[in-house]
Amino acid sequence: MTDTAILHIPGQDKPLNKKQKEFNLLSETIEALDRQIAELKHAYDEMLRRMPAELDPLVREYQGIRADIVNLWDRAYEAEHFRNAYQTKLSYLITENAYDLIKNHGLTDLKAVFNKYSVVPADVLLEEERRREQVRINDPAFLLESENEPAPDVAFHELSKAEQERIKAARREQRMDERIREAQQAKTTKSVRSVYMELVKTFHPDLETDDAEKQRKTETMQRITKAYQDNNLLALLKLQMELEQIDLSGLENIDKNQLSYYNKILRQQIAELDQEKILVQQQIAAACGLPYQHAxxxxxVIARFNTNINELKAEIKNIRKVYANWLVPSQLKAYLKPFQIPEQPDDHA
Known part of the structure; x- marks a missing residue:
């Protein structure tokens, strides 16, 4: 029996029964999931490899043009062409965009511009946000509170709706990252460990006194350990069957209880692999915006990543045209005249 052959009960003289058909379907599903997860991990690694050279420079270019527009608005505010209502709208646009660029994109040079139009300085707002981020929210939505954590400085229900949603989103992302790290660190699943432990009990060579048998068990344990480290349940089950002297054709004749045991282990492995796949899909979704169900x-995945790059290039081309148009005061006025400041909490204006 080879390590690469799929676990499959061959149909011979009579049709397969229900449990045998389930065994074949489960083993095929596991191999398909293994291939898909490996492919998705490779796709994610490929995106990470390409981001620094292909995506990040475009993001910096786009945000840099936004910063140029903020400075353009700042100059326009002081110009004689813009007064009263125009200045109110410019002040709003400057503070909103400058604060986003400072907070989320590290363009700290805009602090001076922001502080000209905001009652509260940028550093004060950033410190308040940093402090809120450290607050432990005592709310069931987060499921993050531990018995040893200090009481929160601000109750969750006392925060604004927008702040509640922002914190929830941040915590969800944090928890997703933690689950992904845990899945990567814990390379083996429960189903693999359970089969592995059964094999170790039988074939660990340390307690063997016969030299020839000890050598045989040592070689067997090396194969068992490799399958365990590869998180390869099917390889472990093949080893188990091989060591129990059950070949692939013999699977057709094993008793129902043994086949039920194999099917139970296979179902458990599929559930664990499905969860691992979802975690990788969510990781991909966070990196490229593709709904995780579609990854x-x-x-x-790579097609979506390429689309993101092309869309960002188009957005850069468009925002450059906008900036060039707004260098003409009449064009900027034409934009500002119908613009309406949305209703919002008075956070930093």
């Missing part, structure tokens, strides 16, 4: 192949 099913490397072709789809």
């Amino acid at each position: 099913n192949s490397m072709v789809t």
